[in-house]
Amino acid sequence: MPASNQHSKYKRILLKLSGEALMGDENFGIDPKVMNRMALEIGQLVGIGVQVGMVIGGGNLFRGAALSAAGLDRVTGDHMGMLATVMNALAMRDALERSNIPTRVMSAIPMTGVVDDYDRRNATRYLEQGDVVIFSAGTGNPFFTTDSAACLRGIEIDSDVVIKATKVDGVYTADPMKDPTATRYSHLTFDEALEKQLGVMDLTAICLARDHDMPVRVFNMNKPGALANLIVGGDEGTVIDNNEAVGEQYAE
Ligand SMILES: Nc1ncnc2c1ncn2[C@@H]1O[C@H](COP(=O)(O)OP(=O)(O)OP(=O)(O)O)[C@@H](O)[C@H]1O
Numbered sequence: 001m002p003a004s005n006q007h008s009k010y011k012r013i014l015l016k017l018s019g020e021a022l023m024g025d026e027n028f029g030i031d032p033k034v035m036n037r038m039a040l041e042i043g044q045l046v047g048i049g050v051q052v053g054m055v056i057g058g059g060n061l062f063r064g065a066a067l068s069a070a071g072l073d074r075v076t077g078d079h080m081g082m083l084a085t086v087m088n089a090l091a092m093r094d095a096l097e098r099s100n101i102p103t104r105v106m107s108a109i110p111m112t113g114v115v116d117d118y119d120r121r122n123a124t125r126y127l128e129q130g131d132v133v134i135f136s137a138g139t140g141n142p143f144f145t146t147d148s149a150a151c152l153r154g155i156e157i158d159s160d161v162v163i164k165a166t167k168v169d170g171v172y173t174a175d176p177m178k179d180p181t182a183t184r185y186s187h188l189t190f191d192e193a194l195e196k197q198l199g200v201m202d203l204t205a206i207c208l209a210r211d212h213d214m215p216v217r218v219f220n221m222n223k224p225g226a227l228a229n230l231i232v233g234g235d236e237g238t239v240i241d242n243n244e245a246v247g248e249q250y251a252e
């Protein structure tokens with residue numbers, strides 16, 4: 001039986017991990033140290049009774065847009081990107097199960113014998129019994145991203161929040177990797193994020209979350225303990241929601 005969730009702000013979360021951040025200090029692939037650390041941090045959440053659904057990106061392996069720019073057919077490139085997310089999901093399942101956390105991988109593209117087909121009702125049952133469920137192969141459709149898949153699955157499984165784990169501390173006034181003077185928001189609304197075209201999430205994902213009133217939190221997955229802090233209500237990263245009364249707030 002899952003443990004009590006009395007210390008968590010959320011009962012059920014959809015955690016989206018950046019594929020690119022899984023590379024660690026390398027230029028391609030998966031750094032096992034990053035995987036193992038994330039597995040430990042996710043295990044802490046499961047331990048306090050949080051139901052964890054996950055989507056993992058594929059940017060450490062393939063992105064359709066980049067393959068297309070290199071001359072590949074775009075749809076083929078997107079299929080390769082979605083298959084990359086299945087590989088990341090398998091690696092994450094392995095890391096979680098080595099930490100004794102029961103984990104299911106479902107795929108939006110049927111892959112009999114490798115992973116389960118995506119099924120919302122089964123996913124919900126697994127989450128209720130305390131298993132981590134990783135939703136792989138994105139939405140199953142080209143021209144989307146795993147941010148959209150995360151918002152879509154989060155809405156479908158009735159998650160309390162979509163938590164985007166990335167390489168930066170939250171949403172900034174500009175890309176902090178390119179502009180060192182950028183300032184971090186602690187809170188902003190979806191409409192403000194859309195209006196300012198802040199690049200941390202794609203617009204389709206933001207619109208989907210806004211229209212279904214699904215709050216999104218963005219935090220730095222390279223900061224040890226940040227995920228647990230966010231879950232117990234700590235002031236971590238950036239909150240994006242429809243709360244106009246709070247509106248645009250900057251971090252101190
Ligand atoms: N206004 C902004 N605030 C924060 N980050 C931003 C902003 N604009 C662009 N970014 C960039 O967006 C990146 C977040 O994207 P990330 O790589 O986590 O997601 P992704 O591309 O969806 O994942 P994947 O690596 O799996 O493809 C950050 O590393 C940051 O450099």
Ligand SMILES: O=c1ccn([C@@H]2O[C@H](COP(=O)(O)O)[C@@H](O)[C@H]2O)c(=O)[nH]1
Pocket residue numbers: 019056057058059062063064065077078079080081082084085137138139140141142143144145146147149
């Ligand atoms: O629904 C989806 C999700 C993803 N893709 C393709 O996969 C790669 C990797 O995903 P990231 O979100 O960039 O990490 C993406 O670039 C797309 O090519 C997709 O086609 N449909």
